[in-house]
Amino acid sequence: MADVAVGKDKCGEQRLVSLPLSRIRVIMKSSPEVSSINQEALVLTAKATELFVQYLATYSYRHGSGKERKALTYSDLANTAEESETFQFLADILPKKILASKYLKMLKEKRKDDEANAGDESGDDEAES
Amino acid sequence: MAERPEDLNLPNAVITRIIKEALPDGVNISKEARSAISRAASVFVLYATSCANNFAMKGKRKTLNASDVLSAMEEMEFQRFITPLKEALEAYRREQKGKKEASEQKKKDKDKKTDSEEQDRSREEENDEDEERLEEEEQNEEEEVDN
Numbered sequence: 001m002a003d004v005a006v007g008k009d010k011c012g013e014q015r016l017v018s019l020p021l022s023r024i025r026v027i028m029k030s031s032p033e034v035s036s037i038n039q040e041a042l043v044l045t046a047k048a049t050e051l052f053v054q055y056l057a058t059y060s061y062r063h064g065s066g067k068e069r070k071a072l073t074y075s076d077l078a079n080t081a082e083e084s085e086t087f088q089f090l091a092d093i094l095p096k097k098i099l100a101s102k103y104l105k106m107l108k109e110k111r112k113d114d115e116a117n118a119g120d121e122s123g124d125d126e127a128e129s
Numbered sequence: 130m131a132e133r134p135e136d137l138n139l140p141n142a143v144i145t146r147i148i149k150e151a152l153p154d155g156v157n158i159s160k161e162a163r164s165a166i167s168r169a170a171s172v173f174v175l176y177a178t179s180c181a182n183n184f185a186m187k188g189k190r191k192t193l194n195a196s197d198v199l200s201a202m203e204e205m206e207f208q209r210f211i212t213p214l215k216e217a218l219e220a221y222r223r224e225q226k227g228k229k230e231a232s233e234q235k236k237k238d239k240d241k242k243t244d245s246e247e248q249d250r251s252r253e254e255e256n257d258e259d260e261e262r263l264e265e266e267e268q269n270e271e272e273e274v275d276n
Contacts, residue, residue: 016220018143026136027171028178028193033186040195040218045177047217048202051210052173053144054151056166061152072152074161077169086206089176090169 017046024049056080056087137171144170177201 024046028037057072063083064076078097081090144167148158158166178193180201185193195218202210 016217016224018147019139020143023136023139024174027174030137031175031178031182034178034182034193035191036193038192038194040221041181041193041198043221044195044198044214044218045174045181047214048177048198048207048210049139049170049174050147051213052207053147053166053170055207055209056169057148057151057158061156069156071157071159072148072162073159074165077162077165081169089205090172093168093172094165 017043017050019046019049021046059084059087139167139170141167176205180204 021042025037025042028034028042028045056077060076060080061069061072063080064072074094075097077090078094081087081094082096141163145158145163148163148166152158177198178201181193181197184197184200184204185191188197199211199214202208202214
């Protein structure tokens with residue numbers, strides 16, 4: 001009965017959807033409140049995901065920095081997640097990266113600031129719990 | 130339902146192909162970028178599902194249907210997907226109809242020989258998940274176990 005939705009023709013060429021429906025379904029079902037999913041909804045979700053992958057890739061590529069546009073890099077994607085409202089929901093899983101050395105430096109500077117502030121005010125700057 | 134972590138990922142080969150077909154010729158994708166897009170796609174499915182489910186609940190239904198997914202796209206501000214999705218839906222329905230008609234035709238032919246109890250096997254368009262069908266599919270997929 002059917003590999004219908006995946007559109008696997010005997011001739012193999014034109015597929016309606018390339019992503020495996022079974023896997024899409026597993027992901028969908030991992031969402032707690034979902035009871036059941038109609039086959040059409042499954043097909044559309046798979047198709048939408050493909051469209052999403054295309055869109056994310058092309059958007060990130062177009063808005064990417066760097067003169068040599070020979071490659072799509074992680075940082076193109078991270079920039080997209082941060083700067084585009086549409087892709088904001090990805091911000092947590094595509095964080096921007098900084099060098100460890102830079103991060104340590106930032107931490108040091110922050111500590112210095114905190115200490116300086118603590119000196120000026122008599123109040124409670126430090127977090128107390 | 131206990132899923133292994135890799136079950137929530139989409140197959141690398143397919144993701145890579147979709148990306149390559151979308152980008153201009155000759156543009157490379159770093160492995161990291163590809164993996165990131167794959168993760169993003171999984172998150173997208175979750176987000177879309179959750180959103181679609183809200184629409185189903187509003188309609189007092191327990192089963193997600195096509196219009197819930199379309200409404201979710203609107204809500205998530207992916208309106209640009211709506212037209213291609215509607216077209217895909219039409220194509221899918223035609224395909225379903227075609228297969229149904231084909232199998233009904235077969236039945237008619239068979240009935241000339243026997244009175245069968247095959248009526249039960251008729252496929253409805255709206256049905257809930259059919260585990261076996263999908264498991265079969267899974268065996269048919271090509272996957273790259275990579276990384």
